[in-house]
Amino acid sequence: MNTIWIALALMLTACGGDDPSPITPKPDVEVKWEITPATTQFSAKGEIKNIVVTANGDWTATSGQSWCSLTPDKGGNGQTLVKISATANPKEEVRNAEITFTSGKYSQKYTVSQDAGTIGNYVPTGYNLVWAEEFDAARLSSGKPALPDTQKWWYENLPKGTVNNELQTYVGGFRGTDTVAAIHDGTLKIIARKSGTDIISARINTIESWTYGYFEARLRVPGGKGTWPAFWMLPEKEQLNWPLDGEIDIMEYVGYDPGWIHASVHTKAYNHTIGTQKTARKEVKTAETAFHIYAVEWTADYIKGFVDGVEYFRFNNDGAGNKETWPFNVPFYLKLNLAWGGNWGGAQGVDESKLPATYEIDYVRVYQKK
Template identity: 60%
Template sequence: MRHLLLLFSVTFVNICNASVSPDNRQTEIQAPEGYALVWQEEFNGTASLPDTAKWWYETGNHGWGNHEIQNYIAGFAGNDTCALVSDGTLQIIAKKKGDEVLSSRINTKESWTYGYFEARLKLPAGKGTWPAFWMMPRDGKTWPGDGEIDIMEEVGYDPNVVLSTIHCEAYNHRKNTQKSGNKLIPTAQSEFHIYAVEWTEDFIKGYVDGECYFTFENDKTGNKDTWPFNKPFYLKLNLAWGGDWGGAKGIDETALPAIYEIDYVRVYQKK
C-alpha cells in the first residue's frame, strides 16, 4: 500500500453519484460518516507472502463449484509464486505450470457483522480471467442458503465491466435470480480503483470509486431465504481461471501469466 492511513472516523465524500479521477492515485474514497477503521491490510510488509496472522489459503483444483480450471496453491509451489507481496501491493498471479494453471485464493482470519469493506484493485486482462473480492459466512454450511456477498467480480471476456452481487436461497445464479449491479469502468484493467460494499441490517450497497451502483434491501420478513446477512462474514481475494462464468466464451492462455493487484484492504464499522 502506497499511502499511510490513520485510525479515525471520516465523512463519506461521494455517496451515490460522484467518482474520483483514476489518474489521481493520492485521492482516496472515504468511508461513510460514523464509521471507524477496525482492520486493515496495507501490504507494506517486508515478507514476500501475505501475512499468515491475517490470512489463510484455500487450496486445490476441484473446480470450486463452478468448474474452474485453476489449482489454488498456498502462495507458492516450488519456484512458482502466486501470491507475491512486493512494493506495497499484493499480486495474485495465475500462471501456466506444465499442464495446469496455478493461482491463489486467500481469506481473512477475522470476520465481521456489518460494516464498510473496501479494497483498491487493478484487475487482470485476458479471456479466462475471473478476479474477485467477496465475502462468505464464517460458519457457513450450505450454499447459497447461508449467503454470499460479492463486492467486485469481473470476467476477462467482458473487460472492465465490474459487478456487485448477493446470493442467498431465494436469489442466486443457479436459479438466475441473483441480485446484482454492474458498471463499466474503462480503466479497471489498467489502473487502480476502489471497490467497496456497505453492509448494514437494512441494506447492502455496492460502490466503485465512491459511486453507489447496487442496492439490495432487507425485506424485514425475518426469512433467512431472503436475508441470511445477519452474522459474521470474512473477506476473500482470488483469481480464478476459466469455469462456468470466467470461461463461458473460452480462454486465451496467451494472457498468462495474469496479475490481479491489490493495493490495500480495509474494514470500517460504526462507532
C-alpha cells in the same frame, strides 16, 4: 657428427627466438559516470523522462523497483540517452527507486523519486477503521517477495473443477518455484500462471470476520479471456450450505467483458443457479490499467455496492426475518482470488497467451460504526 649437433643447436636457438614477448596487461581504468539531470522526479500519475548518461567505458544498468524501468539498460563510451519509465503511484506516500550503473568492479547509484499518489476517501460518515491490510511487507532476507501474513490470512488448497468448473488449482502461495501470491512494491500480486501442465492461482481469506460494516479494497484487475478476479464475502460458519447461508460479491470481473465490473448478493431465494440473483454492473473503462476502490456498505437494513464512492448496487432487507431472503445477520469474512475459466470466466473460452495474469491489491480495509 659435430656438424649435426651444430645444426640442431642453431635450430633450437632459432625456435627460442620465436617465443612471444610477455603480454603487458592493460591498465585498470576506473569507469566513471556523469548523469544529467542530477536528480529525476516523477509525478504520481506516472510518466517517462529522459536522462543523459556519459561514461568512459561499457556499462549496464538495473532498477531496484519494478515500477521503475529504463531503456536502454546498457551503453558504452560517450553519451547515451536513457528513457526512465515510472508507473502510477498507488500509495499516498513518496517512493524512491535506486538505479545501479555497473562496469566490472565499478558502480554508481542514481536515485529517482515519485510524488505520493492521491487516493479518494469514500468512507461514509460515522465509520471507524477496525482492521486493515496494507501489503507493505518488506522482501525476505533472501530477496524474495513476502507472502501474505498468515496471522491475517489463510489459503485454500483446491483442485481444479472444485467450484464453478474453474480450470485453476488453488495452492498455498506457491508451488515449487512458482509463486502465486507475492507482496512487493507495496501491493499484493495474486498470479494465475502455468505450472507444468496445471494452471495455479491463489484464493486467500481473512481469519477475522465481521457483522455489518464498510468493506473496501483498492484493486487493479487483469484482462484477457479466462480471467475472473473477485473480492467477496462468505459467512464465518458456512458449512457448504450455499446459497442458504448467503454470499456478498463486492467486485467481480471477467476478462472477456472488458471494462465492466459487477456486484451481487446470493441467497436461497436469489441466486444465479435459478436466475434470480440480485446483481448490478458498472462500466469502469480503466479497471485493467488503474487502481479503483471497490466497496460495500452492509447494515441490518441494506447492502450497497460502490466504485470510487459511486453507488451502483443496492439490496434491501425485506424485513421478513426469513433466512432464505436475508441471511446477512451473522459474521462474514473477506476473500480475494483469481480464477481461470469456469462457468462465467470461461464462458467465451480462455486465452492462455494471457498467462501469467496478475490481480493487484493495494490494500483491504474494514470500517465499523462505534
